[in-house]
Amino acid sequence: MNLVNGALLVGLGLFLAGYVLVARQGFWRGWLWGLVTLVPGPSLAFVLLYWRVARLGFVLGIMGLVVVAGALYGGADRTLERLMGRAGMETEIAIPVPRPQDLDVPNEAQVRRLEEQTGEPLEMLDFDPYALERVQPLPPEDSLELRPPQQWAFRPAEIAELPRLEGERLRVTLEGGEVLEGVLDRADVDSLHLRRAYRGGSATFEYAYGDIRSIEVWAVRGGAPRSAGPAPEGEG
Incomplete structure (x- = not known):
């Protein structure tokens, strides 16, 4: 379980705990108030009238909603959609705020063409959007002379060789089923950090191995896994 999924569970737990506390106080003051507190909207009337006894549950509920919102923004919505899909409830959770991982990479087709020519991934560099002197117009698409593509392709990668594939x-x-492409920034014991290009630069995200179905590396066709070679200098 990664951080955002854990935050989602914590947020839901806080919200449910607050909801139960408010409902409990409502039933202590009568069945009518108890039924009112079970409805999210009208329950605010009880909270306002009996703030002294209902404030703890209300604050816990608000804290839970804030944590849930942060977890969904961080990517827990995909986990929730996957779990609901397994339960037969196909749905898509709409995030009203644009996230870096949802933005399209500009000029992606041209980047792929250049990578086919060079046989290497283009380095993803952050840049200052306010440094206008760095901005250069793109050349016309037909000005690039295509050369026969070299024999490079994605091949399956083993977790054991990931430390040697940084960069x-x-x-x-x-x-x-979601497919992500980027540059390996770091490989840990239970997760990898993938640096992906977005509008305005790049961002690095952590993905647990338990959430990954397969890993492929862009390499020479037929190349052997890196773990079979000697260790880089400085290791050991």
């Missing part, structure tokens, strides 16, 4: 281009397929 290489990866294609990661998650359990939910």
Whole structure:
């Protein structure tokens, strides 16, 4: 379980705890108030009238909603959609605020063409959007002379060789079927950090191995896994 999924569970727990506390106080003051507190909207009337006894549950509920919103923004919505899909309830959770991982990469087709020519992934660099002197117009699309593509392709990568693939281009397929491409920034014991390009630069995201279905690396066709070679200098 990664951080955002854990935050989602914590947020839901806080919200339910607050909801139960408010409903409990309502039933202590009568069945009518108890039934009112079971309805999210009208329950605010009870909270306002009996703030002294209902404030703890109300604050816990608000804290839970804030944590849930943060977890959904961080990507827990995909986990929730996958679980609901397994239960037969196909749905898509709409996030009203644009997230970096939802933005399209500009000039992606041209980037792919250049990578086919060079046989290497283009380095993703952050840049200052306010430094206008760095902005250069793109050349016309037909000005690039295509050369025969070299024999490069994605091949399956083993988790054991990931520490030797830092800086290489990866294609990661998650359990939910989502395919992600980026540069391997770091490989840990139970997760990898993938740096992906977005409008205005790049961002790094952590993906647990348990949430990953397959990992592929952009390499020479037929190349052997990196773990079979000697360790880089400085290791050991």
